[in-house]
Amino acid sequence: MAEAHLLLGSNLGDRLKNLEKARDYLSKYVGTLKGVSQVFITQPWGFECQDMFYNQAVLIDTEYFPKELLLKLKNIEILMGRIKPRKDSYASRIIDIDIIFYEDFVIKHAPELVVPHPKMTERRFVLEPLSQLSPHKKHPLHKKTSKELLAECEDKNFVIRL
Numbered sequence: 054m055a056e057a058h059l060l061l062g063s064n065l066g067d068r069l070k071n072l073e074k075a076r077d078y079l080s081k082y083v084g085t086l087k088g089v090s091q092v093f094i095t096q097p098w099g100f101e102c103q104d105m106f107y108n109q110a111v112l113i114d115t116e117y118f119p120k121e122l123l124l125k126l127k128n129i130e131i132l133m134g135r136i137k138p139r140k141d142s143y144a145s146r147i148i149d150i151d152i153i154f155y156e157d158f159v160i161k162h163a164p165e166l167v168v169p170h171p172k173m174t175e176r177r178f179v180l181e182p183l184s185q186l187s188p189h190k191k192h193p194l195h196k197k198t199s200k201e202l203l204a205e206c207e208d209k210n211f212v213i214r215l
Contacts, residue, residue: 054114056087057122058154058187060170060179061109064097065147068107069215071133075148076111078129083122084115090182096210097145098176104145107215110153110182119155123166126150153183157193169193177208 059079063071072092080086090110097106115122133148153170160168169192173179180203183190188200195202 054084054116055118055156056154057084057113057115057152057156058183058190059111059113059126060149060151060153060182061111062095062106062149062151062178063147064104064106064145071148072107072109074133075129075150078132079111079113079150082129083117083125084113086111086113088112088186090186092215093178093182094211094213094215095178095181096212098178098208098210106178108178108182108212110179110186112186119152119158119160119166119168120162122155123152126152151179153179154190154193157191159193174202174206175208177203177206177210177212180206181212 061072061075076086093108095106095108117125130148130150135147151170152168153173155168158168160166180199184199184203188198190199192202
């Protein structure tokens with residue numbers, strides 16, 4: 054079994070229900086949920102939109118290797134009705150599930166699989182829930198904890214606990 058930190062996000066429909074449904078699918082198809090952060094209300098990052106996101110960090114034990122895990126996560130997104138925008142653009146979504154950490158692996162199979170998530174240190178909406186869930190988890194490249202990375206994050210977008 055491997056430990057993976059994921060970030061869930063939703064800004065369409067019943068966002069709390071979407072996060073709950075995603076957690077249910079993760080338990081059913083991916084592995085054992087070991088922990089979840091609180092839900093945070095966050096501003097869209099990288100695009101203009103009226104609908105705020107709900108984000109939540111999740112810790113799972115999984116038997117899947119990273120590429121298999123990514124496929125499982127993408128299948129859950131499709132199952133929940135996610136429609137991918139054109140390449141390299143951000144858009145509203147019913148659900149988004151990203152791999153933030155997979156054990157202490159460093160994986161660079163760009164563009165589809167890069168772990169740790171390449172933009173996590175720039176995004177308060179990732180670091181707030183991650184720091185709550187696993188404050189002492191060290192980034193394998195930066196050699197800093199999620200709590201330390203949050204303290205250094207320059208992202209000024211708001212992140213509020215629900």
